Amino acid sequence: MLDIQQLRNDLDNVVARLATRGFAFDSAAFTALEQERKTVQTRTQELQARRNASSKQIGIAKSKGEDVAAIMAEVAGLGEQLKADEERLAAIQWELQKLLLNLPNLPHDSVPVGKSEEENIEVRRVGTPRSFDFEIKDHTDVGTPLGLDFDTGAKLAGARFTLMRGQMAKLHRALAQFMLDTQTEKHGYTECYTPYIVNADTLRGTGQLPKFEEDLFAVKKGGQEGDSEPLYLIPTSEVTLTNTVRDEILALDALPIKLTAHTPCFRSEAGSYGRDTKGMIRQHQFDKVEMVQIAHPGQSYAALEEMVGHAEHILQALELPYRVVSLCTGDMGFGAAKTYDLEVWLPAQDTYREISSISNCEAFQARRLQARFRNEAGKTEWVHTLNGSGLAVGRTLVAILENYQNADGSVSVPAMLQPYMHGLLKLQTA
RNA sequence: GGAAGCGUGGCCGAGUGGUUGAAGGCAACAGUCUUGAAAACUGUCGGGGGUUUACGCCCCUCGUGAGUUCGAAUCUCACCGCUUCCGCCA
Secondary structure, X not given: OOOHHHHHHOHHHHHHHHHXXXXXXXXXXXXXXXXXXXXXXXXXXXHHHHHXXXXXXXXXXXXXXXXXXXXXXXHHOHHHHHHHHHHHHHHHHHHHHHHHHOOOOOOOOOOOOOOOHHHOEEEEEEOOOOOOOOOOOOHHHHHHHHOEEHHHHHHHOOOOOOEEOHHHHHHHHHHHHHHHHHHHHHOOOEEEOOOXXXXXXXXXXXXXXXXXXXXXXXXXXXXXXXXOOOEEEOOOOHHHHHHOOOOOEEOHHHXXXXXXXXXXXXXXXXXXOOOOOOOOOOOOEEEEEEEEEEEOHHHHHHHHHHHHHHHHHHHHHOOOOEEEEEOOOOOOOOOOOEEXXXXXXXXXXXXXXXEEEEEEOOOHHHHHHOOEEEOOOOOEEEOEEEEEEEEEHHHHHHHHHHHOEOOOOOEEOOHHHHHHHOOOOEEOOO
C-alpha cells in the first residue's frame, strides 16, 4: 500500500511512476474523492466535538443537581446529521482504502524502465554451461526412469502435481535440507515452521489479497457454510514469515529480523494455461526455502544485495550456472520496489529459467501489515520488508537433473549434496 | 463437539453509564544527586487521523463490528481470539 500522504502531496509524480509499470491511475477520481473526504471529515469532527462538549455539560450539571432540559434540547438535533455524516465518511474512507489496496508499489529509481521481461537487464553471469558429448534429455525424460512420476501425480490430484519415489524423493529432500542448513548456519536466518493455511488478513498484509485471489487455493473447514471468509493455502512462506511482524512496533535493535522456512507453496496458476505444461517447472504445489528480512529503511537496499548473495551461494555450491537479472518496471511483482531474479541454466531448454526472485518491498507491505519500529528519534516508522527464494526446491531439482545427467541415463549427485544422500554418488535405475 | 470463564496502554492491573484516554505499579526515556553506578527524587511516557506557517485545537481508538443513550471501557447483540474442564484425536 502506498502512503496516502504521498498521493495527496505529490500526485503527479506518483502517477508518472505508476505509469512506468503499466498502471493507469485515475487521478481525477482520486482527487474528487479526497476533496469530499476533506469536507465531510471536517464537518463530522465538528459535530462530534459539539456533541462531546454538550454531553460533558449535562454530566456536570446533573452532578450538581441542576436542570439539564435546556442543554438536552440543544443536542437533540445533532444526532441525525451526525449519523448521516459519519456514514458518508465511512463510505468514502472505504472507497479510498479499496483504491489504495489495489495500487502496486512504486519502482525504485534504480529499476530499469520497460514493458516486459524482454527489457530486464542482465547484471552478471556466473558459471559456464557444461558441454555435452551426447544427446541430452530434458528433466522429464531424465527423471521419469529415476522416480519422477507425473502420471501418478495426475491420478492423485490432477495436472501439475507430481509424485516422487525413491532416490528422486530423497534428492528433493536433500536439496531442501541443504538450503535450509545453509541459510540458517551460514547466513544467520532463524529457521521457522509456519502454518500452510492462513486467513485473509494475513494475505492482505503481504498483498496477495484483494487483487490476486484467483492465484490462490481456498479451503473451507468441514461443515463451514455461508459467506464467512475462507482460509487459503499459502502461495509462498513469504506470507507467513512476513506476517509475523504484523501489528508490531519493533525495537530499533531488533532489526534486522532474518527468517527462513522450508514449506510447500500452492498456486492455482490461473492464467498460465499452456505455459510449461510439461514437467516440473510450473506446479500447483512445490517446495521452497524462503528468506525474509525485516529491515531498517536505511539498510534495506544493502539487505537486498546481501540476500541475492545468499541465494547465489546455493547455486554456486551446487555448481549450477546462472545469471542475475534486474527486473524492469513492467515485469516486477505487485508489491516490489526492486526485484532481482536468479535464473539457472537449463541445457535442454538452452536457456536460463527463473529459480529465485528477491525483492525489496520497502514500506509497501509494512503499511498493510501495520509493521513498525521505533526509530532513532523514538518515533514509529514503517519497517522495510524483503523476501526471496533461497531457492525454489523443485526447480533446483530440475536443474540438477538436466545439468548433471550422464550418457548412461544416470544423474550424478552434486558434491555438496552427497553427505545428505548418505554418500550416494549417482541416481540410477536399479 | 459439550461446559464455564476471560479479552483495558510495552507489561501487570483498577475501573459497571457522566468534567476517564483511562487510577496504581513495573519497565523505558530525560534530568537532579554521584568520581562512576545503584538507590532516592523530579519530569516524560500508547497508537492513528484532521486542521494549522507554527504554538495549538479537535476527532477516533479499552479484542472486532453493530445497537441502546444527550453521553458507553462500563448496558444489549453478533463475531473473533484466549484459558480451564470433559469428549474425540496425529
